[in-house]
Amino acid sequence: MxxxxxxxxxxxxxxxxxxxxxxxxxxxxxxxxxxxxxxxxxxxxxxxxxxxxxxxxxxxxxxxxxxxxxxxRWSDGVAHVGGLTARHRGDEGxxxxxxxxxxxxxxxxxxxxxxxxxxxxxxxxxxxxxxxxxxxxxxxxxxxxxxxxxxxxxTEGRNHYIWLGTTRVFDAFTFAFTETAHGWIWAYGYGYSGDHSTCVVECSPETFTGLGLDRADEGEGLALLEKLFADVLDGHPLIARPGAAWLNFRxxxxxxxxxxxxxxxxxxxxxxxxxxxxxxxxxxxxxxxxxxxxxxxxxxxxxxxxxxxxxxxxxxxxxxxxxxxxxxYENLPRYIHLPPHRMFALLGQRHSPLLPYVPPQLYYGLDKAAGQLEALRRFKRWLGPRAARALHARRH
The missing domain is CATH 3.50.50.60 (FAD/NAD(P)-binding domain)
Incomplete structure (x- = not known):
């Protein structure tokens, strides 16, 4: 038709x-x-x-x-928390x-x-x-x-964010968390070509106004963000498209x-x-x-x-x-002071409806134990047919 x-x-x-x-x-x-x-x-x-x-x-x-x-392509995730770093192998992105x-x-x-x-x-x-x-x-x-x-x-989210680019090409999906006198600010970065990466920066309203980002012009704002994320940017600039602005996600x-x-x-x-x-x-x-x-x-x-x-x-x-x-992310202070490998593990579990209601350390322990149990189950499933074949060979 x-x-x-x-x-x-x-x-x-x-x-x-x-x-x-x-x-x-x-x-x-x-x-x-x-x-x-x-x-x-x-x-x-x-x-x-x-x-x-x-x-x-x-x-x-x-x-x-x-x-x-x-x-x-990338297959790793990297979290920089202050001066500490944790790396995790994940799915290919x-x-x-x-x-x-x-x-x-x-x-x-x-x-x-x-x-x-x-x-x-x-x-x-x-x-x-x-x-x-x-x-x-x-x-x-x-x-x-x-x-x-x-x-x-x-519905409008609480945190502020801005969508930026950088010439720093990240080799992994990168999370960078920086503490300031006005609270934490963080960035998500990932490569998308041989010479550029996306860099999304986010923070709470209190940090946003405390750092003066609500009053800074584009050049001042980018200079401040480059200073806050200097380690992860490794000397590369942040770049804004014309009209780029801080928003609340809708x-x-x-x-x-x-x-x-x-x-x-x-x-x-x-x-x-x-x-x-x-x-x-x-x-x-x-x-x-x-x-x-x-x-x-x-x-x-x-x-x-x-x-x-x-x-x-x-x-x-x-x-x-x-x-x-x-x-x-809106409740980041609940998780940010955990050891980086634990914080990163819970970052990977952030979609869980249980996580907001279980103490983070307890959730981490339960999740790790559940992972070990699942690994044991997979090993037993793999071992079962092989053990049966070995037993059959010995009997005959």
């Missing part, structure tokens, strides 16, 4: 959905409208993990190969520049016949479109017009994800705290799910309802994890 689709917003969700729809049926008429000029983007690098790469390969091998080829990711997706979309209209802002759904996709971010104009229909709800949820032929994807539908590094992954998974629902359900209302039900259910666990992760 020939369908006219208009995607409002040229971020990862809108571009990837356009790719998947053209792959499913080249006769679909798909246009992506992006209000900004081509090549402009906010942010620095984005993160993802191997599970997403596997799903990208399943859905469109060509774009998956391009994304993987332009990504950097990937970083890619947001600008690079959007260029790759745009090139692939064009190759499949998608029309890309830059410097084209749509604030109302086109009347002649069969399907209108609101991929226009957390401040979506299309969603805001029907906020009551979508059941939109936004968590957005929507009770419904479609209204008529208008459907929400990506940050227009949901946001999850940046400390879980899932924003881009969830946006791409929205596109996969919506494309799948449109393929499986011939009638649009059933397809959009199925998409919304599926994604809201799938997001429950990650939204919970993001909520607890944000709270962990």
């Amino acid at each position: 020939h369908v006219k689709v208009v995607c409002v917003g040229g971020g990862p969700a809108g571009l990837y959905l356009s790719i998947l729809l053209k792959r499913q049926d080249p006769s679909h008429d798909v246009t992506v409208h992006e209000r900004n000029p081509e090549g402009s983007t906010y942010g620095w690098g984005v993160t993802y993990w191997h599970g997403l790469l596997d799903r990208l390969r399943e859905n469109d091998p060509d774009s998956a190969r391009a994304i993987e080829a332009h990504s950097v 990937f970083g890619i520049g947001r600008h690079r990711l959007l260029d790759l997706l745009a090139d692939r979309a064009r190759a499949l016949g998608v029309r890309l209209e830059f410097e084209s802002e749509l604030t109302r759904p086109p009347a002649d479109a069969d399907l209108v996709v609101a991929a226009d971010g957390v401040h979506s104009a299309l969603r805001t017009q029907h906020a009551d229909r979508f059941g939109s709800r936004t 968590t957005l949820t929507n009770r419904n994800w479609h209204h008529g032929n208008l459907v929400l994807v990506g940050d227009a539908a949901h946001t999850t705290h940046y400390s879980v590094g899932a924003g881009t992954t969830l946006a791409l998974e929205d596109a996969m799910c919506l494309a799948g629902a449109l393929r499986e359900h011939p009638r649009l209302p059933e397809a959009l309802a199925a998409y919304g039900r599926t994604r809201r259910t799938e997001l429950l666990s990650v939204q919970s994890a993001a909520r607890y992760s944000a709270q962990w």
Whole structure:
């Protein structure tokens, strides 16, 4: 069935959905409208993990190969707490520049016949479109017009953060915690290219005002942050995009994800705290799910309802994890004075709903004991067949 689709917003969700729809049926008429000029983007690098790469390969091998080829990898996490350091081996992670990711997706979309209209802002759904996709971010104009229909709800986090870049290329996902006279301030850093890393800085409101970051201009603020994180930056500068500002993270949820032929994807539908590094992954998974629902359900209302039900259910666990992760950082004094290896272990457990209610030292001990039990169980499962074979050989 020939369908006219208009995607409002040229971020990862809108571009990837356009790719998947053209792959499913080249006769679909798909246009992506992006209000900004081509090549402009906010942010620095984005993160993802191997599970997403596997799903990208399943859905469109060509774009998956391009994304993987332009990504950097790491498998360690490093925490710097004052003058102490702890390193932990973890799952393989990937970083890619947001600008690079959007260029790759745009090139692939064009190759499949998608029309890309830059410097084209749509604030109302086109009347002649069969399907209108609101991929226009957390401040979506299309969603805001029907906020009551979508059941939109936004909550604001307590801490302040700013999204920066640096020429210091981190070889691991790096956490740096610095104590000041006004409380702790910390940074998350990860490489996304051969010459740049993302560096997100966060602190409590008391630290923010105590350090004067609320009154500093851009140059003064960057100079102060470079001084506070001098050890981890190793002489490299921090860089701000034009208009970069300190913000409070806004968590957005929507009770419904479609209204008529208008459907929400990506940050227009949901946001999850940046400390879980899932924003881009969830946006791409929205596109996969919506494309799948449109393929499986011939009638649009059933397809959009199925998409919304599926994604809201799938997001429950990650939204919970993001909520607890944000709270962990808001309650940092509870954990920061533990020995670094213990603090880092609980940093890895920050998604747990039990952690806020169990004394940190006790939780660490219980978690370590549970890990040892699980390791013993795995060893016994591995040993069982081998012991049985050895016993059988001796008997015969």
